[in-house]
Amino acid sequence: MKLSKLIENFPVKVATQHEIIPDYDITGGISSDLLSYVMANAKEGNIWITIQTHPNIVAVASLTNLAAIIIVGGAQPDQDTLSRASQEDIPILTTDLPAYEFILRMAAFGKDNA
Amino acid sequence: MTPQNIVRMAKLNHNELIAVTDHNSGENVSAVMGAGAEHGVAVLPGMEVQSREDIHLLCYFDRIDDLLSWQEIVYGKLPPIENKEELFGPQLLFDSRDRELGKNNRLLLNGIDLSLEEIIEEVNFRKGICVPAHIDRRAYSVLEHLGFIPSGLPIAAVEGSRAVDVHGMQRKYPYLTAYPFIVSSDAHNLEEMVFNRTYFYLMEPTLDEICLALRGKEGRKVVIV
Numbered sequence: 334m335k336l337s338k339l340i341e342n343f344p345v346k347v348a349t350q351h352e353i354i355p356d357y358d359i360t361g362g363i364s365s366d367l368l369s370y371v372m373a374n375a376k377e378g379n380i381w382i383t384i385q386t387h388p389n390i391v392a393v394a395s396l397t398n399l400a401a402i403i404i405v406g407g408a409q410p411d412q413d414t415l416s417r418a419s420q421e422d423i424p425i426l427t428t429d430l431p432a433y434e435f436i437l438r439m440a441a442f443g444k445d446n447a
Numbered sequence: 448m449t450p451q452n453i454v455r456m457a458k459l460n461h462n463e464l465i466a467v468t469d470h471n472s473g474e475n476v477s478a479v480m481g482a483g484a485e486h487g488v489a490v491l492p493g494m495e496v497q498s499r500e501d502i503h504l505l506c507y508f509d510r511i512d513d514l515l516s517w518q519e520i521v522y523g524k525l526p527p528i529e530n531k532e533e534l535f536g537p538q539l540l541f542d543s544r545d546r547e548l549g550k551n552n553r554l555l556l557n558g559i560d561l562s563l564e565e566i567i568e569e570v571n572f573r574k575g576i577c578v579p580a581h582i583d584r585r586a587y588s589v590l591e592h593l594g595f596i597p598s599g600l601p602i603a604a605v606e607g608s609r610a611v612d613v614h615g616m617q618r619k620y621p622y623l624t625a626y627p628f629i630v631s632s633d634a635h636n637l638e639e640m641v642f643n644r645t646y647f648y649l650m651e652p653t654l655d656e657i658c659l660a661l662r663g664k665e666g667r668k669v670v671i672v
Contacts, residue, residue, distance in 0.1 A: 366501075368594035387500055387562060389593040411562065 334359045334443070336400055336424065339380070342442060343435070345403065345426040348410055350419040357400035362439070364432055368393050375399060382432050386410040391417040399423065405432045448637060449545040450475070450482040456637045457488045464652040466631075468493040468505050471521050471555045473514040474540055480511060481543025489652035495580060496521060497558040498566055503580035503587040505606060505631075506570045509654040513573040520569055524559035563589070567601055576603035576658065581633065582623075583611040596622070604629050604661050609642040613671055627661040630671050646670045 337356045340347060347354060360378030365371050366385050375381060375397040382403045383390065391414060394402050401424040404410055410418075410425055418425045428435060457465045467479045467490060476492045483490035492514040493507040508514045529552050530538055538551040561569070567577045579589040579596065582605050589596055596605070604627040607613060611630055617623050632642040648668045649656040660667035 367592055369591045372594050385500060385592075387593055387597075389595065389597055393594050 334446075336380075339401075339439075340426065343428065343438065344430060345428045347424055348404070348427050349415055349423070349425045351422060351424065354424055355422055359400045362436070364436065372396060382435060384408045384432070386414055388414045388417055390414060391421055391423060394418070394423045395421050401426055403428065403435065405430055405435050448634075450478040450541050450543050451545045452637055453479055453640070454482040454486045454488050454490070456640045457483075458486055460640055460643060462488065462640075462643065464489045464491065464647065464649075466491040466493045466505075466507055468495040468507075469555075470495050471497060471525060471557075471559060472538075472551060473511075473518045474551060476514060477511050478541045478543045485543070491652070491654065491657075494518065494521070496566055497556075497587065498563045499558055499560055500563060500592050501558050501587055502563055502589045502592050504563065504566055504589075505578040505580050506566075506575050507578070507603075507654060507657070508570075508573065508575040510574075513575060517570060517573050517575065520561075521559055522553065524561050525553060525555070526557050526560075528554040528557065530554045563593070564597070564600070571601060574654075576654065578602060578604045578606050578629065580606050581608040581611075583607045583616055590620070595620075596626075602626065603658060606631055608633060609639075609644065627663075627669060628671065629661075629669065644672050646672065 335356050336359060358378055359380055360376055362380045363371055363375045364382040366383050368389055371381060371393050377398040378400050380401045380403055381399050382405055384406050386408050390402055404427045407429045467476045473494050480490040491507050492511045496504050496506055498504060540548040542548055570577050582588050582590050585591050607630045609632055613628050630644040632639055634640040647660045649660055659665055660669050
C-alpha cells in the first residue's frame with residue numbers, strides 16, 4: 334500500500350511539513366515503544382506505530398528508512414521532533430486511535446482492498 | 448529500610464556519603480538526613496524520577512528545599528492514581544527516629560508527564576544534577592527506551608547497575624566515554640547496600656564537590672572499583 338492511500342483512508346493527520354508528502358511504498362509495520370527494539374527489528378519501508386514523541390524517534394526512523402511514524406493514542410509530538418522529521422522528510426502522522434484499534438483497522442482495510 | 452537502619456548500615460559499610468533516591472518522591476529524605484546528622488553520615492537529597500518515555504533518571508540536589516520544590520512538580524505531573532497496597536505494598540513515611548508518620552497514598556511507580564529533557568531542565572533550574580539510571584539494564588533505561596543518549600543532553604554522568612562492566616559498555620557505545628560514569632548499589636534493602644563500587648575524592652560531601660570530582664577537576668576524582 335502507498336502512504337498516500339493510508340493518509341486518505343484513515344483518521345490520521347500529517348503533523349510534519351513537506352513540500353510534497355513522500356509517497357513511500359509501505360512494506361509492513363512495527364509496533365513498539367522501545368526505540369532500541371525498533372532499531373533492531375524494523376524493516377525498510379515499514380510504518381512504525383508508537384506513543385513515543387521524543388526527538389530520538391526521528392533518528393531511529395531515518396536509520397531504518399521507515400515510510401512513516403504513526404503516533405497513536407492522541408499523543409502529540411514535541412516541536413523539536415516535528416521540525417527534525419520535516420527536515421529529514423519523514424512523515425509523522427498522528428491519530429486519536431489507540432495502537433490496537435489502528436492496527437485492527439489496517440488489517441480490515443487490507444482485506445477489503447486486497 | 449528505615450532511616451536509622453539505612454544510616455547505621457552505611458556506618459557499618461564505612462560509607463561517609465549516601466544518597467536517597469526514592470521513586471518519584473523525596474518525602475523520606477529529610478528523615479534520613481536527620482538520622483545521618485546524628486551518626487555522621489552525609490546524606491544527599493535525591494530522587495529517581497521516571498520520565499514520560501519511562502526512563503529512570505537520578506536527580507541529586509544540595510538542599511532539601513530544592514528537592515521538595517522539585518517534588519511538587521513531580522506530584523503535579525503524576526497520574527492521579529491511588530496506591531493499591533495489596534499489589535504494591537505500603538508507601539510508608541518515617542521520621543528520623545524511625546517512627547511511622549503515615550503513608551503516601553499516591554501511586555508513585557508511574558512515569559510523570561514530562562520528557563527527559565523537560566525533567567533535566569527543571570532539575571538544573573533548581574541547582575540539581577541529573578544522571579540517567581542503570582543504563583546497562585533492559586528495563587527503564589535511556590539506551591533501551593530511546594535507543595541512544597540524545598546529543599548535548601545536559602547530564603552530569605551516567606549510572607551503571609552494580610554488575611556493570613564499565614569498559615565493556617564504553618567499547619560497545621564509544622560515545623559514552625564523553626560522560627562520567629558512576630556505579631551505584633541501587634539498594635532496595637539493607638543487604639544490597641554493600642554493593643559499593645564508586646569512590647568520590649572530595650573536600651566535603653557537597654554537590655559542588657561531586658560535580659568537580661565527576662569532571663576530574665582540582666584534584667577531585669571518581670574511582671570505580
